[in-house]
Amino acid sequence: DSRYPRDGRFIEEIGTYNPLVNPxxxxxxxxxxxxxxxxxxxxxxxxxxxxxxxxVL
Incomplete structure (x- = not known):
């Protein structure tokens, strides 16, 4: 979506990712x-x- 920059504000949060924990x-x-x-x-x-x-997919 061109409404926001790639690294800017998000449209909707659909999940989270935390690579700092194991697993x-x-x-x-x-x-x-x-x-x-x-x-x-x-x-x-x-x-x-x-x-x-x-x-999910």
């Missing part, structure tokens, strides 16, 4: 992710990998 902590709101993808959002390859590992 890595990933929390994702599956319903929000699927809503955004249904509406045309295209996750990056890295995000796709994280979503697949968490059973």
């Amino acid at each position: 890595v902590e990933v929390n994702v709101d599956k319903e929000k992710v699927l809503k955004w993808i249904k509406n045309g959002a295209q996750p990056t390859d890295t995000v796709k990998l994280l979503l697949k590992k968490n059973g």
Whole structure:
């Protein structure tokens, strides 16, 4: 979405990622992710990998 810069303000938070704990902590709101993808959002390859590992995709 071009409304905000890539590293700037977010439109909606759909989860969190904490690489500092062992094992890595990933929390994702599956319903929000699927809503955004249904509406045309295209996750990056890295995000796709994280979503697949968490059973969202």
